[in-house]
Amino acid sequence: MAANVFALIAHAAGKADDSALELLSAAKSLFPEAAPTALVLGSGPGLKAVAQEVAASFPEVWSFDQETLAYPNAELIRPLLVKVLPAGSIVILPHSTLGIDLGPGLSVKLGAAYLPDVVGFDGVEGTQLKVVRQEFAGQVSAHVQGDVSKGAVVTVRSGAFAPASPSAVGTVIDKSPEAAGLSARRRFVEVVQAEAGDVDITREEVLVAVGRGIGEQDNLSLVDDLAEAMGATVCCSRPIVDAKWLEKGRQVGTSGQTVKPKIYLALGISGAFQHLGGLKGSPFIVAVNKNPKAPIFQAAQVGVVADLVELLPELTEQIQKAR
Numbered sequence: 584m585a586a587n588v589f590a591l592i593a594h595a596a597g598k599a600d601d602s603a604l605e606l607l608s609a610a611k612s613l614f615p616e617a618a619p620t621a622l623v624l625g626s627g628p629g630l631k632a633v634a635q636e637v638a639a640s641f642p643e644v645w646s647f648d649q650e651t652l653a654y655p656n657a658e659l660i661r662p663l664l665v666k667v668l669p670a671g672s673i674v675i676l677p678h679s680t681l682g683i684d685l686g687p688g689l690s691v692k693l694g695a696a697y698l699p700d701v702v703g704f705d706g707v708e709g710t711q712l713k714v715v716r717q718e719f720a721g722q723v724s725a726h727v728q729g730d731v732s733k734g735a736v737v738t739v740r741s742g743a744f745a746p747a748s749p750s751a752v753g754t755v756i757d758k759s760p761e762a763a764g765l766s767a768r769r770r771f772v773e774v775v776q777a778e779a780g781d782v783d784i785t786r787e788e789v790l791v792a793v794g795r796g797i798g799e800q801d802n803l804s805l806v807d808d809l810a811e812a813m814g815a816t817v818c819c820s821r822p823i824v825d826a827k828w829l830e831k832g833r834q835v836g837t838s839g840q841t842v843k844p845k846i847y848l849a850l851g852i853s854g855a856f857q858h859l860g861g862l863k864g865s866p867f868i869v870a871v872n873k874n875p876k877a878p879i880f881q882a883a884q885v886g887v888v889a890d891l892v893e894l895l896p897e898l899t900e901q902i903q904k905a906r
C-alpha cells in the first residue's frame with residue numbers, strides 16, 4: 584500500500600525534540616518504501632533552525648511559520664492539517680500531551696482511523712494496519728488493527744522506536760501562507776518549567792533511579808550508599824516525589840525531567856510509560872525488580888529479579904571492593 588506519510592515534529596528553543604528521529608524510524612518501519620514528510624510548525628528564526636535540522640533526516644519538510652503557531656495549540660493545528668494534508672494520509676504524532684490532544688479530533692475530521700499509543704508495528708495487510716499497544720501498565724501486549732484505506736492518525740509512544748540516523752538531504756518547503764488567518768478560543772498563557780533542584784539530573788551520565796519498590800523512606804539510605812559507591816546521582820519516579828521523600832527536580836518522566844544518561848540503574852520501578860518517557864538517548868538500562876513480569880524489563884538491557892532491601896547492601900559492598 585503506497586501512502587503519504589507525515590510526521591509532526593515537536594520542538595522547543597530552536598531545536599527538534601528527540602521524538603523527531605523516533606517518528607522517522609516509526610514511519611520507515613511502517614512503510615519502508617515511503618518518503619515521510621516532516622511537518623514543522625511555529626514562529627520566527629527558531630523555526631527555521633528546526634526545519635534545517637529536520638531536513639538532515641527527512642527527505643521533505645513542510646514549514647508553517649505564523650505567529651499564532653508560536654505555541655503548539657491543537658485547536659489551530661487540527662484545521663490546518665485538515666486543510667493541507669492529501670486525502671488518505673498517514674499522520675504520525677508523538678504520544679505527548681500535544682499528540683493526545685490533537686490526534687482524536689484530527690482523525691475524526693480526516694475521516695481516518697485513529698491508532699493511539701503505538702509501541703510497534705506488525706505490518707500492513709491490504710488496507711489493515713496492524714499495530715502493537717501495551718495494556719495493563721505494560722503487562723500485556725495487544726495486537727490491534729485498523730482500516731487505513733481513508734488514512735490514519737497514529738500516536739507513537741516515546742522511546743518505543745530507536746531513533747533513526749540522520750541520512751537525508753531534505754528540501755524545506757515554506758507553507759506559511761496556508762496557515763494564515765487561523766484562530767482559536769484556547770489561548771497560550773505561559774510555559775512553567777519544572778522546578779530546578781539541588782542537582783541537575785539532566786546533565787548526569789550515571790543515574791541511580793529509585794521507585795516505589797524501595798518501600799520505606801528509611802531505605803533511601805541504601806540507594807544513597809549505592810549511588811555514592813558508583814559515583815552516580817540519585818533520581819526517582821513520581822511516587823517518591825509525591826511522598827515528599829525526594830524533591831521534584833529529581834523526578835524522571837513526562838511530568839518531570841528528561842534525562843540522557845549513559846547508564847540508568849532502575850531500582851523498584853515498574854516502567855510506566857510516563858516514567859520511561861523521560862529517558863532519552865538510548866542509555867544502558869539495568870533494572871532491579873522483584874516482579875519478573877515488570878514492564879521495565881522490556882526496556883532494560885540487564886534485568887535482575889531480586890528484593891532491593893536484600894540486594895542493595897551486598898551490591899554496594901561489592902562495588903566498594905572493586906573500586
Ligand SMILES: Cc1cc2nc3c(=O)[nH]c(=O)nc-3n(C[C@H](O)[C@H](O)[C@H](O)COP(=O)(O)OP(=O)(O)OC[C@H]3O[C@@H](n4cnc5c(N)ncnc54)[C@H](O)[C@@H]3O)c2cc1C
Binds near residue numbers: 793819852855856872
Ligand atoms: C499525567 C501523569 C503524569 C505522570 N508523570 C510521571 C513522571 O513524570 N514520572 C513517573 O515516574 N511517573 C509519572 N506518572 C506516574 C506513572 O504512571 C506511574 O504511576 C509511576 O511511574 C510508577 O512509579 P513506580 O514505578 O515507582 O511505582 P510502581 O508502579 O508502584 O512500581 C513499583 C515497582 O517496584 C517493584 N517492587 C516492589 N517491592 C520491591 C522490592 N522489595 N524489591 C524490588 N522491587 C520491588 C514492584 O514489582 C513494581 O514493579 C504520571 C502519571 C500520570 C497520570
